[in-house]
Amino acid sequence: MIYINCPYCGERNEDEFVYGGDIGHRRPEDPASMTDAEWCEYIYTVPNVKGWATEHWWHVRGCNRWITIQRNSASNEVRTAKGESDHG
């Protein structure tokens, strides 16, 4: 069980959250100017980091806000949790 220290609600277990993806995987600013290959790469290829990753999580069964955490994808250890991310 991962415990995530929500900056608004305190420490809660992972059941209350929904994973929202790696922070490095951002929608391009101007899709119209991209080539098909670049667009496909954005759509289908995720960073898939092994080790420490910075991620969006949604506290859907809590304060309903998006937060940013650092999680180690090999050990599932969670390091920091910051406030509102710009995800949604």
Added chain:
Amino acid sequence: MKYSALTLAVQALRNHRDWRPAWRHASPKKAYDAIIIGGGGHGLGAAFHLARDHGISDVAVLEKGWLGGGNTGRNTMTIRDNFIYPDNARFHHAAVRAWHSLSDELNFNIMLSKRGMITILMSDRDLSDAKRMVNTSALFGAEHRIIDLDELCERLPMAVSPDRLPIAGGIHHPDVVLARHDAVAWGYARAASKLGVDIIENCEVTGILRDAQGVTGVDTSLGRIATRKLGMAVAGHGKHVAAMAGVTLPIETVPLQALVSTPVKPVLDNVVVLRGFNTYFMQSDKGELVMGAGTDPYPSYSQRGTPQIPESIIAAILQVFPMFERMQFMRQWAGILDITYDNTPIISKTPVEGFYVDVAGSGGFKTTPLAAKLHADLIANDRPDALIEAYSLERFATGRLILERASYGNR
């Protein structure tokens, strides 16, 4: 030594003194005609087929840990072909058939057990999806059949009465089989080793070497090995190994969990799928109830998995089969799946000449004999068989995806 009833009888009389190790533990040579990365079922199988069918026996299989220690030893042994899209239905049905002759081909008992599977459908939507699957897969010779509530109750008399749950019907999949998963790795290893393949354990690939013509070799924890043909049959770290060759694979790595109870006497013949709960279970030959579900809700490389999944699996099974209430829970684990955006494997050439991949099976144990055979064919002839054309890496550039819903990694 050929395994047979006669050998067994002779060895019994001689007090089992003459059994030999099933395969050679090799040290790496300086160069090979072909190298396979990954000593699970898919990798060992590809090496076996290169040697047997294509006359390429100067082959090494490089395994980071021990044989069959990855997802080959972590799956739930269920071999099924209930897929909706034609490319997958055709491939998986051919894969199920390929299992039936495997014990004979390898002279190794993989303990194939023809159990059949029952899917319990919990809504009208499930029922209409099921009809579509039955009709699609029938085009390729697969036998699935919608069954009504009476037949469902007859086949699963221990299930709760349909009066208590919204059960809409079921599917009977008579072709579904189980196979002893470790035996698959051991059988391929023994057969490949006998044909001259070098099986090298504790040998981690740390780099892939290239020149303008393509692959030239690999750097490993046991030194540099040269080759012009490199096949990759890796699960869980496919993206990272392919990246060593400069190839980007559209893969996300997600745990898939399984758990078992303590063994009890035989009570359940079929594999049972609870569609509405996204859960399945069966009883192994050893007597354990083996239970599983969909993938974990977030990506991870930890082979443990998140605890709410076992909890929901057990809750689901107990709702439909209250008789298992007092079963003892024994252990739980996760395998790490490489999952593509469309939940469909990549068995393909890559932009790097001489580098081939068989990855992202999304529960790839069930396709082992066919995927291994066609991967070997791809390596030997440098062109894909018709059955795997749709599994090319190029589909992520052309957009010809196969958005399969019957795999584990449903999005």
